[in-house]
Amino acid sequence: MLVHSRTGRWASWLVFAVLFVPLFAVPLLVIVAASFSTHWSGAFPSGPTAEHYAAAVRGESLQALTTSLVTAVAASLLALTLGTWAALAAAALRGRGRRLLDALFVLPLAVPSVVVGLAVLVAFSRPPLLLNGTRWIVIMAHTVLVTAFAHQSVSAAIRRLDPMYEQAAAGLGARPSYVLFRVKLPLLLPSLSAAAGLCLALSMGELSATMMLYPPDWTPLPVLVFTATDRGSLFTGSALAVVLMATTLLVLLAVSRIRTRASYR
């Protein structure tokens, strides 16, 4: 508890409400409200309907939802493996090698996702690896995009890790693989699951690289939201967006179930 006085606490909560509600809660509510209406030309929407949802959970839209989920899970698993491996390998190195490895793996974070899309498109539209027009090119781009996030959050957790534990385990004669799987990874589990949540969420909402790459038979939900809103069906787009948000919430809930009680709070 930082603020002990009653008035101080209420003042901070007021500040929070004034900043949080219009900036973050209102946009969300507005999208939900719009998804249930047929038009909006005043302070509030009008013409309540659930028709947009009926359309949003069948056919093309349902397929887009599964596409998004499969892409996100595949890309996140790949990215977590790659990012964690690189972070652990970097932590074992010192000096120049470590800095180089860290820099290499943050690089995708600094490169615009549109450019990642362009690069993957340019590289895999030609032999030896011809992936353009397949789902793999989308999954690959998503993996590249979220690996940096996985790597960054895992390596930050490794830096915070008390080296005492692994030294104690090694001092007691544990082999390096035993130290890794029984000491380090369990200690890193909270950050790993947090990283998994971040990766899944980002991949499910990814639009810019996907726009450059997606084949007609592998259309993730964000692209569908965009095409709907782009042709003027704002309300259908809102309904699709709500479906996307709800699915992501469910996925995040499932991930947080894995989280151990290792964190303080």
Next chain:
Amino acid sequence: MASARAAAPPVVTAARPPRSRTAPKGLWALPPVAVLALVFLYPLGLVVRESLAPGAYAGVLASASFRDALVTTVWLAVGATAGCLVLGFVLALIVAFVPFPGAKAVSRFIDVFLSFPSFLITLALLFVYGTVGMANGMWTGVTGAAEGPFHFLTTPWGVLLAEITYFTPFVMRPLLAAFSQLDTAQLEVASSLGARPARIVRRVILPEALPALAAGGSLVLVMCLNEFGIVLFTGAKGVTTLPMLVYSQAILESDYAAACVVAVVNVAISVGLYAVYRVVSKRAGA
């Protein structure tokens, strides 16, 4: 901060783990690097090669639309980052240390917020501040005027508002994670020793939050430089950023050489700024 940490036991020189017969440590780094090289570095190299087509650089760098996009991109990114850092720190501070019923729900809410496709914020703002949206609707309802006062959505300010809204959770998330690792006993000690909240924030929480702030801030700076969905959806002719230019050159006009030139410039700026930011934040003690 030194006093707060004085309780840590003195470090005894630890015995180095024996060097075993296993492969040298550098070898373990090879597989992930090889994968990254295939899916990322090689494609990026090809983009650079394509951009070197004769006349491509001269043509793009001379065009006014490119220079406008450059200036717009940079000032939007810097402004949005500053806004996100301030807003994110204040909000995370309250969620973590002045807890209220539902504070947990708020951090869950932030997780979901991260999963929005960014252009959805612009879509929402369209309903809120658009010409016939909520704010203007209320204004005309109350004052009886023919039209409301809010017309900023198609200007850079609309993009700035959308970016601050969208990216603030990216600052809050690492901050909340860092705060949850912070031992609350430190705060209790500081406060029972007579430190006022502002002093505790400055001397105990801020140093502890610096790595998270640096990480979140650098993330947001680069993500703003690279933001595409918000700008695309704003659909304003006056607001073109570099990623938007890459997309329109490559997909709409099929001019891959020009797209690659803009991409190389965008990457150079993003990576350059990011590198500077990392060096600065390391110096700052992160």
